[in-house]
Amino acid sequence: MTFKELPDHILTKQCKEGNETAFNVLFRRHFDDLLQYAGRQLKDRELAEELVMDLMLKLWRQTEFAEIQHLNQYLYRSLKNAIISHWRKKALSFVPLENMSASNEPLSRSADYAIIDAEVQTLYQDKLAELSPQRRLVYTMSRELEMSHAEIAAETNLSVNTVKNHIKAALNYFREDLKAYTEATLILLLLFLF
Structure with a gap:
């Protein structure tokens, strides 16, 4: 059986041991679908690609790699959280200072x-x-x-x-x-x- 035929949970165990080939297989297996999902949510391909690449890099650096039971679910949940975090940062960055009042009402x-x-x-x-x-x-x-x-x-x-x-x-x-x-x-x- 080749690396490409191995299921995710075996590949994640290989990645835990530092096997770059296993990670590359996981990367190619999930990258396009994650990019499509992020692209649909963000309507910005470059930003979507950046978030997916960041997620995959984080995954490679993860120390509890072998503990991930459902990699596909983990990746989508992590990407969704990254997108929400991006939206929150973007929303916060667009609050003009002149709209901030001294009253406590908005707070x-x-x-x-x-x-x-x-x-x-x-x-x-x-x-x-x-x-x-x-x-x-x-x-x-x-x-x-x-x-x-x-x-x-x-x-x-x-x-x-x-x-x-x-x-x-x-x-x-x-x-x-x-x-x-x-x-x-x-x-x-x-x-x-x-």
């Missing part, structure tokens, strides 16, 4: 949103933890990693219909369980849309 509003955000995230994580491990994995891959049903099916060795059923059941669970938290649910949805 208190910002603090209120931070508290609500933390509460909603905690609520979401608690409800997510109550799902079965397989349903939680499928839902996370779909909603947080933005993977297609087919991609999830291939990664988890489930049928596409089973993936759809898991996602539908998880959404129904959240819908029913969070009825009492309508405002929090709305905020949670807004967080995932933007």
